[in-house]
Structures are given as structure tokens and as C-alpha cells.
Amino acid sequence: MACNSCSTGKDGQPKGCKKNGTCGTDSCNKLTVFDWLSNMSLPNGEKPFDWVEVRYKNGRKEYYKNTENLSLSIGDIVATQAQSGHDVGMVTLTGELVRIQMKRKNLSISNDGALKIYRKASQKDIDIWSAARDKEESMKVKARQFAIDLKLQMKISDIEFQGDASKATFYYTAEERVDFRELIKVFAREFRIRIEMKQVGFRQEASRLGGIGSCGRELCCSTWLTDFRSVSTSAARYQQLSLNPLKLAGQCGKLKCCLNYELDTYLDALKDFPKTDIKLQTEKGIAICQKIDIFKGYMWYAYEGEWMNWHRITVEQANEIIGFNKKGKTVTSLEEYVSDVIEDTKTEFENVVGQDSLTRFDNPKRNRKRKNSRNRNNRNKNRRKKPQNSKDASN
Secondary structure, eight states: OOOGGGSBOTTSSBOOOOSTTSOSSSOSSTTOOOOTTTTOOOOTTOOOOOEEEEEOGGGOEEEEEOTTOOOOOTTOEEEEEOSSSEEEEEEEEOTHHHHHHHHHTTOOSSOTTOOBEEEEOOHHHHHHHHHHHHTHHHHHHHHHHHHHHTTOSOEEEEEEEOTTSSEEEEEEEOSSOOOOHHHHHHHHHHHOSEEEEEEOOHHHHHHHHOOBOTTSSBOGGGTTOOOOOOOOHHHHHHTTOOOOHHHHBOTTSSBOGGGGTSHHHHHHHGGGSOOTTOOEEBSSOEEEEEEEETTTTEEEEEETTOTTOOEEEEHHHHHHHHHHHHTTOOBSOSHHHHTTOOOOOOOOOOOOSOOOOTTTTTSOOOOHHHHHHHHHHHHHHHHHHHHHHHHHHHO
């Protein structure tokens, strides 16, 4: 959701909030929490919660203790404590909702070694921070070239400067373990700053870079998804999907996270289905399952040696036959069960929306005016010919 200042202009072009990477209302960022307690006052004698949520580049959020009792609100730029020096970020949440967020992320409130907020950022702090952010793209190009020259099997995806421009974190992805000690020496000699290398997964890289998925919408990992659960090929098998890696893989190269979205629904629907490797014993022969329709409750079986002839039966009928087989009994054939399946032959669809046909412009309409004009000319000609014919007849 974009803020009002990011809305589209009169000419159809996006105006942009012109905040140079930071949103003025903090509503353009990933998983922004709405402060629904902002207009409510605390009870008498209750002290405000002294922890604050601060956001950095690419949606990275940390929690700091407000030991100086600063009057902070959402959107304030603050200077926070770092391992060495200070960092600059934006306040995204204050008050009691910070307690709930910390509890959800299993963060301890009574931590004596918690990081602190120093002060509200001055103009000098913001200028240094903005100048450092402007260097990140050019540095990323050089860093990738250095890694290629050293023949390292790694990809540098992003660079994040610390607020005081004394340290830069290089995010990279790699299939295997990489010895980048020589690369750090090259970076330190070229960029003259402290270097920190941080490896991220391919899904984390896709969430940081963003993109458009095969569904036509922005990637879930870059908009709202934060916990990357493991996705296995069994999720595709349960949903009767073809195991095509080109269709099942996302932009990160891994299986799509959306394969897990409807998996529980399919598992619930499959509870009544028998296993597909169970063979049906009939007097006509042994039948093997070829295909199932999960939500309609149908199963297709074919006799051994007659693989082209499929017989459709319901799940209840398949369980009934399996129950007979367990008792040592066999049914005559599958054909007697196929006749009991009621087919829905209704294929016509009614136009309830009132839309016109999509082919209404294919055949051009006939020009009625031209046809009417022809008819009038023919009538006039006939009227002119009638008197001459009457004179000839009199003579």
C-alpha cells in the first residue's frame, strides 16, 4: 500500500514521495504495522514502553531501548548504537505494540546488553548517511568484478552501509563454502572501510531484490512473506502437479513458496482416498489406478494389458472394492460400478453479467442506408417506365 504522496499524478505518471528511499508516512514498506493505539492515552500511573522498532535498508528491523527518554514518533530518523560507531535508521513503531512484536519474535525485554538509541539524527548525520547510500550501486559493480577476477563461485547481491559510513556489509549468495579472505583484502584496499561479509539464502536474495512472479503479481517474499518454510516436491505431488522444474521453481531457483498455500486443503481432501498403489482384484482382471480427481472424488482405473481403457469410479466405490478384497472376495468387474456414476451433462453457461460477445466486431455490419438507397432508385426507375409501357399498349 502506498502513501498519499506516492499516488499517481494527473498525467498518469507516478509522482513519488521524493524521500530518497525513505517513506514519509512509512506505509510503503514491507510488513508495516499499523499503530492502532496511537490515539489512546495510557492509564494513570502507567509508564510508556521504552523500546522502539527501527527500520533500516531493505526492510531490516531491529529493536532498541530508549534509555534517554526521547520523544519519538513514527517516521523520526534516529542514531542508534552499533558494534562500532553508530547507525542511522527510521522509527517504525513505538508504544505497547513494540512489546507484542518482540514477544512474537521471542526477544527478551529484560536484556541488560540491549542496544540503545543515542539521539535524533542531526542534519550532519543524515547527510553522511545519504552520501554513503549513493555509493552503494557503484561499489556493488566493482565488488562483483573483483569476485569474478578472483574466480570465486559467489554472487554479491547487495551492499548496505552503516549510518556513519565506517562499515559496509556485503550480502552474497553461494552454492558452496567460499574462501573470501583474499577478496576482503582487495575490498579493504580499494574502498578504505571495514568490511563484513554476510551470506544469505537464495530466497532472501529474491526478497531483497524483488520482482514479478509467474502469476503477474509482485513476489510474496518481497511484499509480505517473512518466514521461508521448506517446500518439498511432495507438495506438488499431493496437488497432482507435473514435476516440471521450469514451472515449479521461482525466481530464486527454488520451489515456489505458494505450493504450500493450498497444501492443507488438498491433504484434507485426500483423507478419504485410498492409496494409488493399491490394486483392485476383479474377476475380469487386476485394475491399477491411473488418475484421480481430488475435489470431484473420482478415480480412474485400467486393467492390466488394457491400458487405453480407463474406468471411472467414485472414491466410495473404490473403498468398497478394497474392503471386499481384504475379506478375500472379488467383484465381477469395474463396469458394473461405472454405470452407477452420474455424469453432469450440463455444459451451457448463462450470461448473467450482460457482456457482449467477444466476436461481435469480427463480422462487419451491413450498411442499411446503402441498401435503402438502392431500393429507392429501383422504385423510381419502375415508376418512370410504367407510363411508356401504357402508351405502347394503347397504340
